Amino acid sequence: MSGTRLLRVLGAAFAVAAVVGGTIGQGILRTPGLVAAAVPDATLILALWLVGGAIAAVDACSTVELGASTGEAGGPFAFVRRAFGPVAGLAAGLADWLGNLGAVAFIAVVFAEYLGRLKIDGGLPIPVLSVLLIAIMFALQWRGTKSAARAQEAGSALKAVLFMGLIAVLAFARGEPQGPAAASPSGVITLAAGIAALRAVYGTYYGWNSAAYFAEELRNPRGLVRGTFVGIALVTAVFVGLNAAMLHVLTPAQMAGSTLVAADAAGRVMGARADTGMTVVSLVSLVTILGVMLMFLPRILFAMGRSFGVERLAGVAEGGTPRAALAATAIGGALLALVGVYETLLAFSAVLLAMVGVAVNLAAIVLRRREPTLERPWKMPLFPLPAIFSALVNTALVVAFVVEDPVTSLSAIAAMAVLLAVIVPLLRRHARG
Structure with missing residues (x-):
């Protein structure tokens, strides 16, 4: 180990790659069927996907301002800790790490x-x-930040090219006539259906904050600003x-309920070759998302270890990799993939990650008031409206998750409270020493 500081070796290109690589994946291949079933109107479907991108951009205002101004690794953990104290920060960090750790295992299993x-x-x-996949990605990360970043940039570029190619193939195919059949059979789209569809769309944009975890490693704080917003714009375009x-190939009615609309559409155009083509696209999407996650999740553990004096987690190798935190993340993800417990973590994570989103939005408001002299390379426009709007959106998500599945949601909140009750005294005892 060479110290407890990460290396400032990343640029805006990596920030863009982190957002694109961490966001575009299986979600966009599966979610359109759910959206079309709830809102079976072509114009409204496209409008919802545009609105989803706009909401992500507004929500990003809090994260980008905090990341660029504090310049700390760890994402939400660092922001929440600075605004609300170590216990709140620990809660945010644990929820973020554990929830996403389940996704690491899930992605690896689907890849297989x-x-x-x-x-x-x-x-x-x-x-x-x-x-084996987790081990390979672990070895790539182990070599150092620069090599991992170059691999992520290449993978994200390839992913973007593949998706643009898929869009072109479908766009230039002979389309389905879009007439009255494209609208809702009843002629009525309920407010509840519209909200459910928008929530599904916004969930597909999750991952837009990936660049913020590397705020300490970006050579220029404005790289986080450019990378995040350019990344969100590219994701929205895709x-x-x-x-x-x-929608050029299928009607909304044909899309509705499909678990893999992109494959259905490609099948109309490419026939038997579609399955192979979509599988390749899926593999590239999965491996790039896994690459981003095995980069940012160790940064959360690293930041928590450094903050609470856990020296082993806070160590950084000469190449800039927090190797102990990386090893803990890879081992955790591999164990979950082996035993299948990742499904439980995924079920728990939705409400906890939405609560973390609320905390980040509030942290942006609190720190603007508490630390007015803090140098802010970028300030959110119309402060505090973007933060308030995003806090309301994330609060609505929390409420929706609790209403839809109160047992799982409340169990997740209770489990986090118990975990904190166990860990906080241990950390305080460790600090006293």
């Missing part, structure tokens, strides 16, 4: 399943392939463009 579809799994069981292209 897709290898099987291409008959290139070597006959190995899915759990073994999942662990999401809207892909939905427009799918």
Whole structure:
């Protein structure tokens, strides 16, 4: 280990790659069917995907201002800790790390399943392939920040090219006639259906904050600003463009309820070759998301370790990698992939991550008032309206998750409270020493 400071070796290109790589994935291939089922009108479908991107951009205002001004690693943990104290920061960091750790395992398992579809799994069981993928990505991260960043930039660029290619193939195909059949059969779209569809759309944009975890490693704080907003713009273009292209081939009624609309649309155009093509797109999407996650999740553990004096987690190798935090993340994800507990964490994570979003929005308001002299390379426009709006949106998500699944949501909140009750005294005892 060479110290407890990360290296400032990342640029705006990596920030863009982190957002694109961490956001565009299986969600956009699956969610359009849910949206079309709730709002079966082509114009409204496209409008919802545009609105989703706009909401993500507004929500990003709080994160970008905080990341650029504090310049600390760890994302929400660092922001919430600075605004509301160590216990609140620990709660945000744990919720963020644990919730996303389940996604690491899930992504690895799905990747292994897709290898099987291409008959290139070597006959190995899915759990073994999942662990092997995590191990390979772990080795790439272990080498250093620069090499991991270059791989992420290349992977995200390839992903963008593949999705643009898919959009072009669908857009230039012979389209379905869009007439009255494209609208809701009843002629009425309820408010509840519209809200449910918008929530699904916004959930697909989750990952837009990926660059913020690397605020301490960006050479220029404005790289976070440019990278995040350019990344969100590119993601929005892909999401809207892909939905427009799918609507060129399929009607909303044909999209509704499909678990993989993009594959259905590609099947109309490419026939039997569509399955192979979409599987390749899915594999690239999954591996780039996993790459981003195995970069930013260790930064959360690293930041918490440094803040609470846990020296082993706070160590940084010469290449800039927080190796102990990386190892803990990779081992945790591999174990979850082996035993399947990741599904529980994924079920728990939705309400906790939405609560973290509220805390970040409020932190932006609190720190603007409490630390008015803090140098802010970028300030959110119309302060505090973007933060207030985003806090209301994230609060509505929390309420929706609790109403839809009170048992899981309340269990997640209770589990986090118990975890904090156990960990906080241990950390205080460790600090006393």
